[in-house]
Amino acid sequence: MRSKPFSPIQFFYGPSWVCLSESFVNWIFDYLKEHPSFSEYLFNSLNPDESIFQTLLMMSPYKNTRHDYLHYIDWSEGPGKPRNSPNTLTLADYDKMMESGYLMARKFDMDVDKGIIYKLMKDI
Structure with missing residues (x-):
């Protein structure tokens, strides 16, 4: 069974391989605890590994701290x-x-x- 589109969040996509700072990882854990529906939606999506970190980054206060990964x-x-x-x-x-x-x-x-x-x- 497919999920309904997830609320008004704009999803971003990118590679599965990422390096994350400790502060951003802590922000992710806090966000997911406060918004369990985000995890539930991704559980039923096609490529969560190519969208979860990218989407969370662009929603976070860290969105302007990303670096190219070559x-x-x-x-x-x-x-x-x-x-x-x-x-x-x-x-x-x-x-x-x-x-x-x-x-x-x-x-x-x-x-x-x-x-x-x-x-x-x-x-x-």
Whole structure:
């Protein structure tokens, strides 16, 4: 059974891998204790790991303290693409990815374009 949309909160999406300060983690625990419906909603959602911390951060007093984590990820929207899923990188993304200055990249799929993976292995 699907949940109804969660109140007036705007959800944000991003990577599953994050580094959180102790003060922000404490704020999260306090918020979740005061708003159990937020956790209940995410329990039944598709990608809570790619939205919970990002959404909480943007709702918190820490929203202007975020730092880049050096991953190249293309979250741009496209026809038929879910908003909460990063694009699969292909050879067409190679130059932008290499010029980004980021140390890591996501998301690759051998069934979509193995050429990008082989090019990265050869060049790096």
